[in-house]
Amino acid sequence: MPLGDRIKDYRGESHLLHMRMTQAVVLVVILLMILVGRLVYLQIIHHDVYATLSKENRVKLIATPPIRGLIFDRNGVLLAESQPSYSLEITPERVTDIDKTLHDIASLIEISDSDRARFFKLKKRRSSFEGIPLRLKMTSEEVARIAVNQHLMPGIDIVARLIRHYPQKEHASHVIGYVGHISEQELGQLDESDYRGTDYIGKSGIEKHYEDILHGSVGMQQVEINAQGRVLRKLESVAAQPGKNLYLTLDSNLQRIAEQALGEESGAVVALIPKTGEVLVFVSQPSYNPNLFVHGIDHESYRAYNENESRPLYNRALHGRYPPGSTIKPFVALAGLETGVVEHDHSVNCPGYYRLPGDNHRYRCWKERGHGKVDVNKSISESCDVFYYQLARALKIDRLHDYMTLFGFGEKTGVDLLDVSNEPSGLFPSRDWKRRTHGQSWYPGETLITGIGQGFTLVTPLQLASATATLANRGVRVRPRLVQEIEDIHSGEKNRIWPQQINEIPKVEQEHWDQIIQAMQDVVHSPTGTARRLSKDIPYTIAGKTGTAQVIGIKQDEKYDETKIAKKYHDHGLFVAFAPVEEPEIAVAVIVENGGSGSSSAAPVAGKIIKAWLAPDTEPGEPAFQAAISTAE
Amino acid sequence: MVALLHKLHLDGILLAGITALCVLSLIVLYSAGGQQTDILIKQSIRLFSGLIVMFIIAQLSPQLLRVWTPWIYAVGLALLIGVIFYGTQAKGAQRWLDIFGLFRFQPSEIMKLALPLMLARFFSEYELPPGWPRLIFAVILIGVPFTLIIRQPDLGTALLIAASGFFVIFLAGIRWKMLIGLLILGIASLPAAWYFLLHEYQKRRVITLLDPESDPLNAGWHSIQAKIAIGSGGAYGKGWLNGTQSQLEFLPERHTDFIFAVIGEEFGFMGLVILLSVYLLLTGRGLYIAAHGQDSFSKMLAGSLCLTFFIYAFVNIGMVSGILPIVGLPLPLISYGGTSIITLLAGFGIIMSIQTHKKIFRHEDF
CATH class of the missing domain: 3.30.1390 (Ribosomal Protein L30; Chain: A,)
Incomplete structure (x- = not known):
């Protein structure tokens, strides 16, 4: 290296370097202040924020879903359970x-x-x-x-x-309903925190109505997790509260008898204990297998159900609306007696038809030849139409409407199977109703057919059973219900649901009740009664009323001929009954769709149910009966 | 004691600071490494080797280093080129050279010392401050290794080497006007570097710094979790072994590049201030030694080395606390592993040598 370059201004150079060192120290201090400032910002000012984030990082809440409550019938027969899959x-x-x-x-x-x-x-x-x-x-x-x-x-x-x-499969499925995957829509309506970890929710029937009670409450586990989400330890936990068990009022055995009695027919049967409103039988036939819906029903099964003309998914007992036909007659007769429109010994002549004054139209009686002289008793036991044409005309539609409403016609029953807003109310017409819905005035002819349970009038099987029970109670209307007891598995405590009276028909003369109920007893027990075949071999009395509801109108000059029309246009067969007459223990309403006359299709079904309830041991072919035989051998 | 250390060519203050960092490193690593002793053993061996290297280098006089400088630089450059052809890949980057399959090392580490040596010698040959021609030559001396290292790719080391070169230029006293011109040149070349030099992942890191929440599960995850760790530590920390962010593995690379966050979480603001104080002590002592160096070569060299050490710590802390992009630099003398510990301690060896090989001792230079 050249020597000349070594001769430098050392003082100047040294001074320059010192200056730069000083500047470097300033730089270092500034940078350090930036770091300290950042740390103050993170650790002092925003410490809370980061402390929370850190906690959220490591702590996770895991929901422990509750075990859904079981559903039993009134005798402890298991209807719905949660099974390991x-x-x-x-x-x-x-x-x-x-x-x-x-x-x-x-x-x-x-x-x-x-x-x-x-x-x-x-x-x-x-x-x-x-x-x-x-x-x-x-x-x-x-x-x-x-x-x-x-x-x-x-x-x-x-x-x-x-x-x-659902171990019973199709049996009572319209009552129990089913659970299914929670839908988006349902998710929006329920409290999401309650359903963390739960995939299923009640979709219909008891499962839906009692969802809150069956579901239980969700438990929580607070766990510490690492960055991969692996649970390291449990910090805190709240145990899940299992759902409560339900004991229904339903009698599974009786229900099965009713289902078998209906056989292949489509229809509905409702039976209840008149005094308490306990629903013993609630059949809608055909039925479906609720197990198919739990996992989400496959396309094919769903189509099969939907395309089936008898509509197995349709709850007839609850939603089905049928013309009550002649089953309404005892109620109309009572209305006549109570309002004083007819006396207890009132009678009319039945020529087989009735004509309104100034009108050529013949309102036919089902008995073409006519009943001749008909009093209140005969009008019920032999079901004369002409008697009720006249009575309805004398009562007038609005009075009839008001009286029928007392029995729950056209009113919701308030059964614990549906939200009140969704339960169909059936229909009992009035002038006001027709003006409101049809914008038309009421015609006198419409009053006549309303008197025999045709025309606008529509009832649900449950309504019909409830009205029959009210009659059996001599006017005390009790809310029908399906749940008897709610059992808390934790405490073992059973909570009974008590009967709830809806209303009482005001001050009816006892003789009027007696007269109507006697007439209904004669339907079964009189040799001319329309359901006389039921009286065979029974150690108790039955009060009943047959009904046949037209599905299609028949022209004036035509005759109803079952053999000539398609099955789906056949008349519906109806029957209402309660027994024993003296101290009613059961009230039944049966509707057999397109079953023809009520006496031949519906009455035998009711007969079997009543017999099984009141005298179970006399029914041959019953499991209990056969067991008794085999032990005897 | 002081005399004995001086005879051994060691500096007491620097040695005290270094020892403090080594001890802290072992304490924190025990927690951050999942309480495994084998990590501690390996780190101890590394620190001990580094201290030996430091001791050996401290025995070499600055004059000797000055003579060897061009050769060191040439060998370093040759090895960097060698990495391109014979390098070993690890984690997607080609930074290592395998020496007969016995051990691996990063030639870029040699360059960390070779470049400041080379520039200090180059500038000290002539009168200070340097003019444009020498400045341009200096930029080339920096630019060649910088480009080679950034292509490996190793953004952190490349920037660090550029910084060490820049510090020599700065200390050489070039006029502010030229310094600013140099900075403008650097900034102007940024778009070019963005397109030609930076790898995709490096670009992403810069973007992530600007908006860390944009990609919370990947690149931004590091940044967010580190901030949570530091912030949740508060004033006094969660206590040793109690940092949930680190113990539960939310914090990535917690025993290497992100160890600062572990200290922040477990020892809080107080712990970090103490750590920063130790870094300040080492840097301050280094600058003091530089200011009192025997000649301008020693002054520039010692100044550059200790400023690089400081900037090393600054960049790591800056990236962990979320004010700088994540460039992948360890926290000097604390983070686990790497040849950087050896190089850093070798650098301190040079500084100690400069302090203890002065021919004329003034009273205040103990």
């Missing part, structure tokens, strides 16, 4: 070769392509230490096959989840 899960972290494992599993049980697709989709989304379901709803045989070979395949688990199961 087995699924096969794979924990990827514990498996060395996923493809080989899948292959091994597939050699033991069936694994579909969609199972595989779902598995790989979930595998991408979840952590490797989480179990990922491969197969759902394994049969017990499949579970056994896997269990035997499980030790050969590490990372494979059989996991049980609780799934709603």
